[in-house]
Amino acid sequence: MSRCLTDRSIDHVVLERGEVANSWKHERWDSLRLLTPNWQAQLPGYGYEAHAANKLGATSNADEFMTMAEVIDFIERYAQVVAAPIQTHTEVRSVTRVDDGYEIATNRGEWQCQAVVVATGACNVARIPTVADALPSSIVSVTPMDYDNPAQLPDGGVLVVGASATGIQLAEEIHNSGRPVTLATGEHVRMPRAYRGKDIQWWLDAAGVLDMRCAEVDDIVRARNIPSPQLVGSADRAIVDLNVMAELGIKLVGRVAGLSGSTLQFSGSLRNCCTLADLKLNRLLTLLDEWATDNDADDVHEPAHRFEPTHVQASPPLALDLNGGEIQTVVWATGYRPDYSWLHVPVLDRKGRIRHDGGVVDSPGMYLMGSKFLRRRKSSFIHGAGDDAAELSEHLTSYLDRAVASPGRGSA
DSSP: OHHHHHHTTOBOOEEOSSSTTHHHHHSSOTTOBOSSOGGGOEETTEEHHHHHHTTSSOOSOTTSOOBHHHHHHHHHHHHHHTTOOEETTOOEEEEEEETTEEEEEETTEEEEESOEEEOOOSOSEEOOOGGGGGSOTTSEEEOTTTOOOGGGSOSSEEEEEOOSHHHHHHHHHHHHTTOOEEEEEOSOBOOOSEETTEEHHHHHHHTTSTTOBGGGSSOHHHHTTOOOBSOOOOTTOOOOSHHHHHHHTOEEEEOEEEEETTEEEEOSOHHHHHHHHHHHHHHHHHHHHHHHHHTTOGGGSOOOOOOOOOOOOSSOOOEEETTSSSEEEEEEOOOEEOOOTTEESSOBOTTSOBOEETTEESSTTEEEOSOTTSSBTTTTSHHHHHHHHHHHHHHHHHHHHHHSSSTTOOBO
């Protein structure tokens, strides 16, 4: 957004509570890799190819996946390339509406502006079910924002709650450390890392799935809340789904339903959740196959095929006594939520989310960036941010043209 505003000669400042790439530096686990291949790392005026040419440690293969160090390097370099006017270690404590714009209170003083772009992300706070507060005191609770690597966990069994991208990755890593792992699974999105010889992201991009706009889906609220797919970024494009988890020896149970005393209760819906995930996977693959046929691409790709259905044991466990010694740690891979406690403008819905139309917030001169399915399905990916920023900066410019005396110039 800063690059786009600069291109439009809009005076602006970027307020950052910590350092550039702060969340990647301090709120991600050590082994995390991007779920999208390097060729998708594209931002306005800068992309993976230019980054690799600078020899700043980027992975040399466009089909591989950036490590955490490489992601941090990429973002830091981009900030330098576009000369973003960043004020680091500037914590925003409140944003309020005033007659001609907004007043921003920070730990380094106050700012006044005519427009605000909220780009604080959707993963500020780990979402933890209330049952976590009632766990026995002997059980260690950890969220992905606290987790670095298995070495920080106590010896003994680990219950990972949540089987989307984060839960799948952590369950496998913790299992590989020698700890017994149980994986509690609710609604999830099953997706192969590769299909017909190409990365799944290549197919989603080529078939136009990632460019789908909000108006093209039946239920945008649901689309914005769909769990992240069961993908990991690995050089061998390994598929990591529930079948693989079970083959590794990870015990599968249903979603956490409640706690009675020291007994954790699991839903009996595991089989139904897996059947639904399999059904949606096959629908997606059919869509991709139809695209290949319609575009005369069948002959240049491997034949279409389908994956084994998810295997679920006849009677998955419905309860687990946390005082029995089997589990010493619970990892809550149950998602994240944004933190808008500093936003003192009446734009939040009853669930604490910002009301907006494709990033145009329900308050004049306020915009949102970085939210899931903001304007397109790819909005939460690095390469989706550029398209959103281009369109929202155009809207912002038009707003300032109407709001200020000097057409085409203003402040944000």
